[in-house]
Every structure is written in C-alpha cells, then in structure tokens.
Amino acid sequence: MLEGNVLYGQSGGPSSAINASALGVILEAMEHKDVIHKIYMMHHGIVGAINDDIIDVTDEDVAELKKLRHTSGAYFGNVRYKLLDWKDSEKDYRKILKTLKKYNIRYFFYNGGNDSMDTCNKISTYLQKVGYECRVMGIPKTIDNDLPITDHTPGYGTSAKFIANSMIDIDLDNASYPQGRVIVVEIMGRHAGWLAASSALANLQGHGPDLIYVPEIPFEMDKFYADVDKVYQKKKRCLVAVSEGIVDKNGSFIFQVGKKVDAFGHLRLGGVCQVLSTNVADALGVNSVALELSFLQRGACRIASKVDIEEGEGVGREAVKRAIEGVSDKMIAITRLSSKPYKIEYTLADLSAVANYENKLPRDMINEEGNNVTEKFIEYAAPLIDGELDDTFTSGLIDVPHLKNYRPL
Amino acid sequence: MLEGNVLYGQSGGPSSAINASALGVILEAMEHKDVIHKIYMMHHGIVGAINDDIIDVTDEDVAELKKLRHTSGAYFGNVRYKLLDWKDSEKDYRKILKTLKKYNIRYFFYNGGNDSMDTCNKISTYLQKVGYECRVMGIPKTIDNDLPITDHTPGYGTSAKFIANSMIDIDLDNASYPQGRVIVVEIMGRHAGWLAASSALANLQGHGPDLIYVPEIPFEMDKFYADVDKVYQKKKRCLVAVSEGIVDKNGSFIFQVGKKVDAFGHLRLGGVCQVLSTNVADALGVNSVALELSFLQRGACRIASKVDIEEGEGVGREAVKRAIEGVSDKMIAITRLSSKPYKIEYTLADLSAVANYENKLPRDMINEEGNNVTEKFIEYAAPLIDGELDDTFTSGLIDVPHLKNYRPL
Numbered sequence: 034m035l036e037g038n039v040l041y042g043q044s045g046g047p048s049s050a051i052n053a054s055a056l057g058v059i060l061e062a063m064e065h066k067d068v069i070h071k072i073y074m075m076h077h078g079i080v081g082a083i084n085d086d087i088i089d090v091t092d093e094d095v096a097e098l099k100k101l102r103h104t105s106g107a108y109f110g111n112v113r114y115k116l117l118d119w120k121d122s123e124k125d126y127r128k129i130l131k132t133l134k135k136y137n138i139r140y141f142f143y144n145g146g147n148d149s150m151d152t153c154n155k156i157s158t159y160l161q162k163v164g165y166e167c168r169v170m171g172i173p174k175t176i177d178n179d180l181p182i183t184d185h186t187p188g189y190g191t192s193a194k195f196i197a198n199s200m201i202d203i204d205l206d207n208a209s210y211p212q213g214r215v216i217v218v219e220i221m222g223r224h225a226g227w228l229a230a231s232s233a234l235a236n237l238q239g240h241g242p243d244l245i246y247v248p249e250i251p252f253e254m255d256k257f258y259a260d261v262d263k264v265y266q267k268k269k270r271c272l273v274a275v276s277e278g279i280v281d282k283n284g285s286f287i288f289q290v291g292k293k294v295d296a297f298g299h300l301r302l303g304g305v306c307q308v309l310s311t312n313v314a315d316a317l318g319v320n321s322v323a324l325e326l327s328f329l330q331r332g333a334c335r336i337a338s339k340v341d342i343e344e345g346e347g348v349g350r351e352a353v354k355r356a357i358e359g360v361s362d363k364m365i366a367i368t369r370l371s372s373k374p375y376k377i378e379y380t381l382a383d384l385s386a387v388a389n390y391e392n393k394l395p396r397d398m399i400n401e402e403g404n405n406v407t408e409k410f411i412e413y414a415a416p417l418i419d420g421e422l423d424d425t426f427t428s429g430l431i432d433v434p435h436l437k438n439y440r441p442l
Numbered sequence: 443m444l445e446g447n448v449l450y451g452q453s454g455g456p457s458s459a460i461n462a463s464a465l466g467v468i469l470e471a472m473e474h475k476d477v478i479h480k481i482y483m484m485h486h487g488i489v490g491a492i493n494d495d496i497i498d499v500t501d502e503d504v505a506e507l508k509k510l511r512h513t514s515g516a517y518f519g520n521v522r523y524k525l526l527d528w529k530d531s532e533k534d535y536r537k538i539l540k541t542l543k544k545y546n547i548r549y550f551f552y553n554g555g556n557d558s559m560d561t562c563n564k565i566s567t568y569l570q571k572v573g574y575e576c577r578v579m580g581i582p583k584t585i586d587n588d589l590p591i592t593d594h595t596p597g598y599g600t601s602a603k604f605i606a607n608s609m610i611d612i613d614l615d616n617a618s619y620p621q622g623r624v625i626v627v628e629i630m631g632r633h634a635g636w637l638a639a640s641s642a643l644a645n646l647q648g649h650g651p652d653l654i655y656v657p658e659i660p661f662e663m664d665k666f667y668a669d670v671d672k673v674y675q676k677k678k679r680c681l682v683a684v685s686e687g688i689v690d691k692n693g694s695f696i697f698q699v700g701k702k703v704d705a706f707g708h709l710r711l712g713g714v715c716q717v718l719s720t721n722v723a724d725a726l727g728v729n730s731v732a733l734e735l736s737f738l739q740r741g742a743c744r745i746a747s748k749v750d751i752e753e754g755e756g757v758g759r760e761a762v763k764r765a766i767e768g769v770s771d772k773m774i775a776i777t778r779l780s781s782k783p784y785k786i787e788y789t790l791a792d793l794s795a796v797a798n799y800e801n802k803l804p805r806d807m808i809n810e811e812g813n814n815v816t817e818k819f820i821e822y823a824a825p826l827i828d829g830e831l832d833d834t835f836t837s838g839l840i841d842v843p844h845l846k847n848y849r850p851l
Contacts, residue, residue, distance in 0.1 A: 043618075047614070047615045047618045077620045080620065104614060105610075105611040105614045105615060106611070106614030106615045106616075106617060106618040107618035108614070108618070110618060110619075110620060111618045111619065111620070112620055194838050195744075197838075197839060198744040198838075198839060198840050199738055199744070201514075201744075201839065201840045201842060202514040202515070202737070202738070202741040202742065202743060202744060202840070203737055203738075203741070205456070205513060205514045205515030205517070205741055205842070206456045206514060206515045206737050206740065206741045207515075208515060208850035208851055209452075209456045209515040209516035209517070209519060209520045209850075210519075210520065210851065211486045211489065211519060211520070211521055211851070213851060216737075234838075234839060235839065237837070237839055238839050238840060238841070238842045239842060239844065240842055268850075268851070269851045270850070270851055322737075324734075324736045324737060324738075325733075325734070325736075326738075327733045327734075328611070328612055328615050328625075328731075328733060329608055329611070329612075329733075329735075329738065331615065332611040332612070332614055332615045333611065334611060335604075335607040335608070335610075335611060335745050336744050336745060338838060340838075415837065415838075418837075418838035418839070419837055419838040420838065421835055421838075426830055428646070428824065428827075428828055429603050429606075429607075429643075429747060429749075429824075429827035429828040429829065429830075430606060430607060430610065430643060430644065430646055430647050430827070431607050431610045431611070431647060432647070433610060433614070433647045433648060433649055435648065441617035441618075441677075441679070442617055442619065442620070442622060442677070442678045442679055
C-alpha cells in the first residue's frame with residue numbers, strides 16, 4: 034500500500050464534465066483515508082505543479098464540493114502548456130519533482146485531452162527515471178470527443194445535448210416565420226466533426242439540421258449551394274450545422290478561403306457561419322442568418338447530460354481506485370458494452386497510445402453525400418445526452434460551489 | 443352567454459412562453475364546451491385571419507397539446523403585419539370579418555407585444571362599428587418586457603433565466619484561464635434594457651457581469667474603456683453585458699457609429715459586441731472576445747422558468763375566462779402583489795393604453811454610473827426566473843408536440 038497524498042490538475046479547454054471528474058477524484062480519495070491523507074489541486078494544471086501553486090481541498094465542505102457536478106469551466110484553473118521532453122530540458126521536471134516531494138504526492142492525476150495525456154506520459158517517464166515512486170493516471174476530458182481507444186470522452190455528452198436542443202429551439206424559431214430563412218449554425222471542432230454531428234440528434238424530435246458539414250469531408254461551396262437549394266425548395270426553410278474547421282480539398286480552412294469581397298471590394302469578415310450564410314444568400318437570393326454557439330456549447334452545465342456528468346465523476350473515481358490498487362501510466366477509458374440498453378465499463382488505456390492522437394468521425398457515421406450523419410452515428414450519440422441532473426438550480430440559477438480555497442484566474 | 447367559437451393568433455417575435463399561452467387558451471376553452479364549440483388558430487397571426495388560413499385544434503390530443511408548454515417559437519406561425527386604420531382602408535377588415543363569420547368566431551384572442559395590441563384594438567373597434575358581436579382580448583407576450591401597465595410580460599422570465607445562467611457559465615469559463623480576458627456579451631433589446639439587465643442575476647451566484655450597458659443610458663466609448671480598465675486591474679478579467687441597441691448621446695446606434703477602421707483602412711464589421719470587444723482590446727491592450735446570444739435567448743425552452751411558463755399559460759386561460767364573463771377590448775395584465783414571497787394576480791388593461799407604447803427600464807433600476815443595475819432591479823427580476831419544468835425532456839431532447847394539424851411556415 035503506497036501511502037501519501039493526491040495531486041490533481043485540469044488541462045486544456047474548459048468543459049462541462051471536468052469538474053465532475055475533479056469531484057470524483059476528491060470523493061474517492063476521501064474514502065481512502067488510510068492511504069491518502071491530503072488532497073491537493075494544481076492551480077492551472079501543470080503550471081501550478083511547476084510553480085508550487087497548489088490548492089488544498091482536503092477540508093472543504095462536501096456539500097459545497099458536490100456542486101462541482103454542475104459547474105462549468107475548469108474550477109481549479111486550466112492551462113495549455115507543452116512540456117518539453119526531459120531529455121531536452123529538465124528544468125520544469127525538476128520543479129515538478131520538488132513540488133511532489135514537498136507535498137509528499139504519491140498519486141498524480143491529470144485531466145484533459147490528447148496533449149494532457151502527453152504531459153502525463155512525460156511526467157511518468159521522468160519520475161521513473163529519477164526513481165520517485167508515484168502513480169500517474171490520466172483522466173479523459175474533451176468536448177471534441179477526439180481521443181482514441183475510449184468510446185467517448187466526458188464533456189462531449191453535455192455539449193452534444195446543448196447543441197441538439199439548441200437546434201430544436203432554433204428550428205422552431207425558423208419554422209414560426211412566414212418567410213423562409215436559411216440559418217447556418219457554427220459549432221466547435223477544428224479537426225473532428227463529432228460536435229457538429231451531434232446536432233443531428235435534434236432530428237429525433239423532427240426539428241434538426243437539414244445539412245451537416247464536418248472537417249472530415251472536403252467542403253465544396255457550389256455543392257453547398259445545391260444542397261441548400263434542394264432543401265429550401267421543399268421546406269421553404271433550411272437549417273445548416275457546420276464545424277468551425279471545415280476545409281476545402283486542399284485542406285485550407287473555409288473561413289479563410291471561402292470569403293468573398295463585398296460591393297466595396299473589401300474582404301468580408303467573420304467566422305465560417307458568416308461566410309456560408311452570406312455566400313448562400315448571394316447565390317440563392319434567400320434570407321440567411323449566421324449563429325455561432327461559441328463558449329455556450331463548451332460549458333453547458335445549465336443543460337447537463339446526466340449520463341455524461343456521472344461518467345465524468347466515474348472516470349475520476351476509477352482513476353483513484355486503480356491507482357491505489359497499483360496501476361500507473363494509464364488513462365481511464367470508457368468501453369461501451371451495449372447501446373440499447375446503454376451500458377459501459379471503465380477500462381485502461383496506455384498513456385502513450387492516447388497522447389497526441391486525434392480520433393476523427395469515422396466515414397461510416399457520415400452519409401454518402403457527405404452532408405449529414407448516418408443512423409450509426411445516431412445510435413452511438415443518443416445515449417450520451419440522456420437524463421437530467423436534479424439539483425443544478427437554486428432560485429433559478431446554477432448553484433455554484435463556493436470553496437474556501439477557490440482562486441479564480 | 444355568447445355561444446360560438448374561438449380564434450387565437452400569435453404575433454411578433456417568437457418567445458418561450460407564447461405557446462404556453464396558446465395552450466392556456468385551448469385548455470380553458472375546452473373546459474367551456476357549453477359556450478365554445480370549436481377552437482381555431484390563425485396560421486401566422488392576423489394574416490391567417492385575412493387569408494382564411496385557419497388551423498382547427500379542437501380535436502387534437504391533449505397530451506400532445508400540453509407539450510406546447512415547453513415549446514419554443516410560435517407554433518402556429520408568427521407574423522409582423524401592420525393593419526392600416528379601417529378608416530383609410532377597409533379591405534383587410536372585410537376579409538377578417540368574412541373569416542369570423544365563416545367560422546362563427548365570437549371569441550378573438552391575439553397574443554403579442556405593443557404592435558399586436560394595436561392590431562387587436564383596431565379589430566375590436568371595427569367589429570363594433572359593423573355590429574358583429576365578438577369579444578376581443580389581448581394576451582401579452584414579449585421577451586423584451588417593454589409593455590406598460592403589466593408588471594412584466596410572459597417570455598421575459600425564461601429569456602432572463604437563459605441569459606443569467608449563460609453568464610454564470612461564461613464567467614466560469616473566463617475564470618478558468620491563466621490569462622485574463624474581457625468577454626463582451628451582446629443581448630437582445632433595441633430600445634429597452636430589461637434583457638441585458640437580467641444578466642445581473644448571475645451575480646447572485648458570484649459569477650455575473652461586471653458591467654452592463656443598456657439603451658436607456660447614452661453610451662460613451664471612453665467611459666467604457668475606463669470602466670473595463672478599473673475592473674480588469676482588480677480581477678484580471680472582465681465580463682460585459684450589452685444591449686444590442688445602445689446609443690450615443692445623439693441617439694445613434696453604437697454598432698453603427700462606434701466602428702473603427704482596421705489597419706488596412708477598412709471599416710470593421712460585426713454587431714455591437716464585436717465593436718466593443720475590438721475597440722477595448724485596442725485601447726487597453728487586453729485579450730477580448732465577443733459573443734452574441736442571438737436566437738438562443740428568445741426561444742429558450744431548454745432552460746425555461748417555471749414561473750414564466752405558468753404565467754404564460756395563466757394569461758391565456760384568464761383571457762378566455764374573462765371573455766366568457768363578458769369582458770372585451772382588454773389585455774390581461776400581471777399585477778404583482780409582493781416579491782417576497784412572489785405573488786401576482788391577473789388584472790385587465792385597456793388595449794388602447796398598451797398599444798404602441800414602450801416601457802423602458804426605469805432610472806432607479808440602473809445604478810448612478812449607468813454601467814450596472816440596482817438592488818431594486820434584482821428584487822424585481824429574481825422571482826421571474828424561478829423554478830424548472832419537470833417534463834421538458836425525453837431521452838435528453840425537448841419533447842416537441844406533434845399535432846395532427848401542425849403546419850410550419
């Protein structure tokens with residue numbers, strides 16, 4: 034039995050489930066007081082470990098901590114920081130080691146996406162080299178859902194739920210009007226179309242996108258006009274979902290190369306939704322509106338998926354359990370056992386196999402025309418948005434935790 | 443007892459509560475089968491009455507109808523159509539009268555904002571002139587909350603709830619970052635600041651806007667820079683809420699006159715959030731992000747206020763009850779009896795007193811500096827966002843009604 038303390042850090046973009054994972058780590062660690070004495074959080078991920086900027090949550094009130102379940106953002110501070118290889122520069126590693134020794138850290142948990150698993154892997158290798166006994170575990174998190182091995186990532190389900198339900202509301206708005214409109218909704222996803230694809234779940238209620246464009250399929254502007262025209266002729270309205278990162282056949286971002294000059298010869302500005310909206314209005318002579326979901330989709334605890342948040346907490350708990358059992362250098366993965374009924378188990382993935390690899394939307398989840406998803410995607414994604422949390426709001430507002438040692442920014 | 447049928451129409455922008463009001467009318471009418479035999483909806487408001495484009499909901503399934511409570515948009519079609527005075531042109535009125543006679547309409551309900559009450563008033567006057575017996579009632583609806591006499595309008599509470607909770611999520615996102623950012627959030631409201639003001643409710647959870655700018659107070663760009671600087675120096679981040687319709691001291695919209703030219707001499711594009719965000723980044727050398735809540739704030743049934751939706755249904759039911767009792771030419775108003783505990787009653791307002799008048803945010807709900815709200819506003823708005831609906835979602839998606847006679851667009 035390895036006695037000592039826990040150090041946990043958050044990394045990469047904020048999400049809806051990362052704080053649930055923090056909670057999972059904290060609550061599980063609290064249940065093993067014989068092994069784990071103190072529970073520390075890095076302030077701003079690995080930079081907190083480097084700079085000895087550490088938050089002690091051992092004595093925080095459990096009822097307040099539990100509010101982390103429905104708290105967006107990265108409550109202990111996120112960071113994007115690329116550790117060099119220790120063979121090239123040991124400076125950061127020495128500082129991290131100093132922090133680990135100072136706080137007697139024997140359990141190190143790092144919560145994030147591809148880059149974060151890379152960080153985790155590097156630290157683990159270094160600690161083995163210098164002979165410092167510490168179990169190092171990765172905890173998956175990314176709304177982008179682009180990690181390999183794991184069936185999906187915590188954070189994706191809640192963002193998908195926000196996106197799908199927003200599409201329902203937007204289509205109901207669009208369907209209200211006596212004049213038809215084309216609405217183009219821009220969804221996050223620079224390289225993978227998982228989030229844009231999730232908009233299709235709205236069609237299960239008959240009010241979803243007619244067309245979906247993802248980065249996995251090269252985008253052709255003329256084909257897009259023809260696609261919209263076909264829908265519009267039939268429905269007199271059209272709802273388009275588009276990943277921010279769609280590219281043309283040369284791999285150039287459409288939000289850069291798709292822009293046209295306006296009547297005054299000036300290059301039009303705006304993101305990809307603005308580009309598509311303006312272009313299609315010109316090409317087809319229809320009314321068109323652009324809408325960007327922006328930050329609202331990444332921290333969406335106001336409309337959390339219970340499945341997602343429970344799994345977020347679950348991977349955090351599992352990481353602690355396994356580490357205490359002696360496991361190290363692994364990321365907790367989610368393995369799906371069945372979709373109907375939805376059933377998963379937690380498994381282990383090698384950190385090195387996860388690090389820096391992006392898992393794209395597979396071709397068989399995209400329709401042949403490349404402008405929508407297939408039934409296979411719907412079966413995959415539908416269970417991930419299910420269920421609502423029942424204790425999110427107090428007097429109509431998200432009940433945010435107030436920890437004694439909370440330090441924003 | 444005036445026997446006959448009901449005709450109900452939706453008008454103006456979609457909202458979250460207007461379909462709850464439609465439901466209130468339908469359910470209440472169904473409870474008076476001795477008086478009301480058929481229940482008809484205008485397809486696209488008054489234009490449906492003019493063109494004999496009518497939807498019969500008398501025999502729709504009640505369980506499906508009840509889903510209208512959590513359905514965004516204007517389910518029976520909205521419209522913006524200004525009726526001329528009948529003294530100037532009787533054409534539309536004759537067509538409306540023909541429709542009323544054809545369907546034996548003796549109860550006419552029109553659901554909307556200022557302009558809609560004007561429409562309602564004109565029709566009532568005309569019907570009296572030609573001696574057609576029909577009770578005409580207005581039902582209030584607008585997310586803008588700018589109707590006089592009524593304490594507030596159905597639709598406002600749900601939009602306010604979405605805005606306030608979005609601000610919490612956005613501030614938690616902002617507070618996660620190791621580098622400070624100024625986030626400028628654009629909120630609907632061309633002439634009145636009620637919606638932008640509602641963002642302040644987020645501060646009840648410690649994660650709301652630092653600065654709020656509304657159309658009622660002339661906006662000064664230099665003062666804005668100083669306001670942001672002061673907050674940023676202290677917090678290293680800043681969250682700004684701004685009404686789309688803020689104006690300078692000459693009454694010109696800031697999204698028009700506040701724009702600067704870029705390095706290439708081109709006028710920068712974008713709405714007011716983009717203007718403020720770009721300008722403040724230049725002026726203070728800070729990172730800044732613009733975010734527009736757009737349609738997401740106007741049909742926000744995914745995060746409905748129970749108080750708001752129940753009142754939406756309530757004003758619909760009340761209109762039917764009063765009309766059957768013999769009342770005509772009135773709008774149902776909400777009169778607040780107390781804020782703590784929150785208690786209201788339904789009262790009657792003259793249509794002519796409501797028509798075409800915009801109710802602004804009173805000066806004593808805005809702070810002295812003109813960059814935030816007062817405690818008086820918080821006390822006013824807090825009860826309006828309270829409570830959640832419990833039957834909105836099925837399998838994680840808004841459970842949209844599927845009426846036999848549904849006709850989008």
